[in-house]
Amino acid sequence: MSAALILRDDFDAISLRHLAKGCRNAKQSRRLLAIAAVYDGMSRADAARVGGMDRQTLRDWVLRFNEQGPDGLVDHKATGAPMRLTPEQIKEFITIVEAGPDPETDGVSVWRSQDLVHVLEERFGVSYKDRGVRGFLRRLGFVRISGRPQHPDQKAEVIDVSGRFILPEKGK
Incomplete structure (x- = not known):
């Protein structure tokens, strides 16, 4: 048999139902109603x-309610992993990406994500994977740009300087 849930004494079932009625968050409202049922003496x-939960989940929410009150029954967003670079290092990395690689020292003519993985490891001692670098660049406001494909037999005289194709006149 499960142990009785011990609740804080500054709330009661009526006040929790009143809070649940005015609550805009549906999950918080359900949790408040479940805890109000515990105040009424229902079994766990x-x-x-x-x-709409199991007994163990209710127990976990009751513990959080006892610590934080009704505001503790709201889901918190996950913060994610902490940044691996300091703000100064991020600024330096942005200038490295914007300046582009030096073919003599970096050995490449265009930055690829796998090249930037090596730059981050060598200059900052931070390990990223290819996909992580691409996401990091996206969060910094960079976008992936690829060159336009060009057919090997394409004639230069049919392309305008603006990059648009010029249709040849009929009969020529």
């Missing part, structure tokens, strides 16, 4: 059923 299983 029945109160969990009111909130």
Whole structure:
């Protein structure tokens, strides 16, 4: 048999139902109603059923409610992994990317993500994978640009300087 849930004494079932009624977050409202059922003396299983969860999940929400109150019943966004570079290093990395590679020292004429992986490791001691560098560049505001494909038999005289094709006149 499960142990009884101990709740804080500054709330009661009526006040939690009132909060749930005015709540704009549906998940928080369900959690408030489940905890109100616990205040009414329902078993943990029945109160969990009111909130659409299992008993263990209800227990976890009750612990959070006891610590943080009704505001603790809102889902928090995951913050993600912390940045590996300092703001100064990020600024330096941006200038490296904008300046482009030096073919003599870097050995490449255009930055690729795998080249920038090596730059980050050598200059900052930070390890990224290709995909991580691409996402990092996207968050910094860079976009991937690829050259226009050109057919090997294409005639230079049919292309305008603007890059548009010029249709030849009929009969010529």
